[in-house]
Amino acid sequence: MASMIFTDCSSSTTKARLLPFSRILLLRRRAAGVTLVRRLATLPNSSSRRPLTLRSSHSQSAYVTGIFSLATEKSATAEVIDGKAVAKQIRDEISAEVMRMKDAIGEVPGLAVIIVGNRKDSATYVRNKRKACESVGINSFEVPLPEDSTEEEVIKFIKEFNDDPSVHGILVQLPLPSHMNEENILNAVSIEKDVDGFHPLNIGHLAMRGREPMFVPCTPKGCIELLHRYGIDIKGKRAVVIGRSNIVGTPASQLLQREDATVTIVHSRTSNPEEITRQADIIISAVGKPNMVRGSWIKPGAVVIDVGINPVEDAKSPRGYRLVGDVCYDEAKNIASAITPVPGGVGPMTIAMLLSNTLISAKRAYNFQ
Amino acid sequence: MASMIFTDCSSSTTKARLLPFSRILLLRRRAAGVTLVRRLATLPNSSSRRPLTLRSSHSQSAYVTGIFSLATEKSATAEVIDGKAVAKQIRDEISAEVMRMKDAIGEVPGLAVIIVGNRKDSATYVRNKRKACESVGINSFEVPLPEDSTEEEVIKFIKEFNDDPSVHGILVQLPLPSHMNEENILNAVSIEKDVDGFHPLNIGHLAMRGREPMFVPCTPKGCIELLHRYGIDIKGKRAVVIGRSNIVGTPASQLLQREDATVTIVHSRTSNPEEITRQADIIISAVGKPNMVRGSWIKPGAVVIDVGINPVEDAKSPRGYRLVGDVCYDEAKNIASAITPVPGGVGPMTIAMLLSNTLISAKRAYNFQ
Structure with a gap:
């Protein structure tokens, strides 16, 4: 800002x-x-x-x-x-889709958020994301880590979420403390769960004709x-x-x-x-x-x-x-x-699209149309 | 064309x-x-x-x-x-660098080209690349495969070149026969040896601020x-x-x-x-x-x-x-x-830049400045 x-x-x-x-x-x-x-x-x-x-x-x-x-x-x-108003309508649509998924296969999408340190603005953003997830029936997982965590500790949690089949999206709240390498940490997020869509491979696919990004x-x-x-x-x-x-x-x-x-x-x-x-x-x-x-x-x-x-x-x-x-x-x-x-x-719209990407990811993971 | x-x-x-x-x-x-x-x-x-x-x-x-x-x-x-004239000058510069590398560490860059089928134009392009390599002291490796090869056979050769430390660039001459999936084959080329620079990850890095592609x-x-x-x-x-x-x-x-x-x-x-x-x-x-x-x-x-x-x-x-x-x-x-x-x-300029990318790749592989 x-x-x-x-x-x-x-x-x-x-x-x-x-x-x-x-x-x-x-x-x-x-x-x-x-x-x-x-x-x-x-x-x-x-x-x-x-x-x-x-x-x-x-x-x-x-x-x-x-x-x-x-x-x-x-x-x-x-x-x-x-x-x-558009975001509200999209959230309603997502909510209906999540319910349909739950009824059909007994699963719902899951979004994991990792937040490092005590920035007030970051805490607000993360809270808003959690509330938005709750409002549409998406499970949310939150990992608050202390400011003095190491890069390795953050990456350890990312890897656990990468391997967790109930998690379909992983977010690392930015900015990270200055002693961490943002690129290293973001690159640890599995491309299948990169619901922010910031991975260079996604950006590459977005730029190329005939290719489709995993997430926008x-x-x-x-x-x-x-x-x-x-x-x-x-x-x-x-x-x-x-x-x-x-x-x-x-x-x-x-x-x-x-x-x-x-x-x-x-x-x-x-x-x-x-x-x-x-x-x-x-x-x-x-x-x-x-x-x-x-x-x-x-x-x-x-x-x-x-x-x-x-x-x-x-x-x-x-x-x-x-x-x-x-x-x-x-x-x-x-x-x-x-x-x-x-x-x-x-x-x-930004949070509505985050929910949309998490739903897309879960549908892909469960091969649910 | x-x-x-x-x-x-x-x-x-x-x-x-x-x-x-x-x-x-x-x-x-x-x-x-x-x-x-x-x-x-x-x-x-x-x-x-x-x-x-x-x-x-x-x-x-x-x-x-x-x-x-x-x-x-x-x-x-x-x-x-x-x-x-510019391409000639660049080839001369590359030639001098290759010689300097050979003198210093006893190694030269290597470029592998895989060509499938008998297209005359493709054969000409591949021959031109080989000659250009020879003219600057870059080793060239050529694998001509029959038109009816399988995707798996092509990928097998790519993987061998991926693992071969004397090869620093791998090209698959396009177009491939229509029974092959071009995307699958190109994706098999290790990003460290993708001297064509067509890999989506390269394109993504090229599009992003603060990131550097492996090859342009x-x-x-x-x-x-x-x-x-x-x-x-x-x-x-x-x-x-x-x-x-x-x-x-x-x-x-x-x-x-x-x-x-x-x-x-x-x-x-x-x-x-x-x-x-x-x-x-x-x-x-x-x-x-x-x-x-x-x-x-x-x-x-x-x-x-x-x-x-x-x-x-x-x-x-x-x-x-x-x-x-x-x-x-x-x-x-x-x-x-x-x-x-x-x-x-x-x-x-295109072939001159291919030689340039192959040299860059070899310098990176040998950590030679």
Whole structure:
């Protein structure tokens, strides 16, 4: 996560910022609950791709306009891509599949998480994963290890989980203490149980035509899933991925290309990022810089998937900060045709995709269709 | 290789085509021998990157202008990137390194090639590889197997070479007979000896930041080496790779990105390839379509690396055909600042890079610096 800084879209100091953040969220949640979830409930299950064709259905988006007319006192044009509602639907689908598996073969998927040390944020992430597992019926196994554990001790636990047939996914919560070699530890995870999808062999298969990865990394998989579920065409489109990290940017660009987009990766050495990004029909931003992507970077009608979750100072928030994306939302929402909010966009999708990967792994292990 | 078709840049029927092909080649070879090789001979060894700064030295390129004023009766603007001369220099450097290794530790690199069946083109490629090995002092081992061999028999030989410490690179000549599973066979090659660099784990490492592949695939490595040796800046440049094959397009895009270019891959589903390609400072084309990239696709001053080697009908050639690239050379040479010819551009670099990878592998095996 980027260090906390104060920043905002300087040209867009709208009334939205004066409205307490929790109220906007509340409204959004309510609207999503009423309108979007009802629409999502009519979908077939997640295995069918592009179940919805919402992109051009702006006339149906009264709930979006509704929220933002309250918030900004002018109507917004972008469809809000509600990651929270989609993630909930996916979790419901996974839950049903886990139950079907249990009924048929008496087994459920299992996810093991190893956490080293006492970082508060890591503890929160691990707790959220455990809760998410419980909510869909996936068994979760947790190994908390002291900060001064050795690399060998961590690898010993990984190997036990590698050999344990009731475990189908193994996660090592990052970051690890600085005395450990992250690459050595991650490489110890069996490729069949690497539900994070970070193994180089997975990335290689993802990059290659005619090959299939065992697992697709969760966050980029979540981005593509949002595009699918909102019926947004990828084939033949120009796509720009901002950021080239191993865990989001690179695999996101590979996934877009597998679906026949024409992809450009914009990064810190790109000399004219604004000009290139403005050519994109689909933008996925994953750089961790608050409000970096301004309205002027976005082609009218483009779809914006904002992976950034950046804390910025906010004296009005009880916590003293609030979370914003890489994209200047207030500017973008008037230009894009669809956009993910932060929070509530890509964020909730990551854990949903982790559960999805764990289910896929268990189905493969038990040869259960 | 694409099937043979008759095609040409329709708007560029210049006198160049009326001059016998062999004569142009002869002139080019002579010019390269006199002028370019002399300049290359002043270079430090291959381990230093960007040894030359030729790009803006058009005034020195009298030999290029010389050839083309004979050929087309107008002066060309593009620097000709002479792959043949560069490949020769690299082979000389490898030869010196092999001798140094032999003197120091009494060992030389070894390359094993397995060829199944009687395809004439495959036999030619394998013979060329053997000759290239001989010319630099690398041992070559050849296993010719009958067309009706089984997958298991091929894999048995691969495994023997995997275990043989005098073999540092293993190649299986493609295509294999149709009754064999190519993926199974290639996966049997030990990653430490996969000098083709096609293993998914290599491709994964190539795609990831902070990871290093064991080997870089030969043809894309040759493209980048040409850019380096001609002092062409990559960092911060817009690059377009046309074609997304596993053996050229994809690894070429990864290599360009590792050097901080901003890369777009154009492919068969790209809706406006001409417009996108015209934005590139560096174009690498690897699609196998003769003369597909027209002059109008090229930004003035761009650098063009043409990987295509396509036979087109030519009644004036004794063989009945001649070889052309993906790029319409006659048009491109007046627009680009530098361009690889076909033949004599990327082609000779592929085998040079194979020798380079075999040397790297042997150095690693013997821990010889």
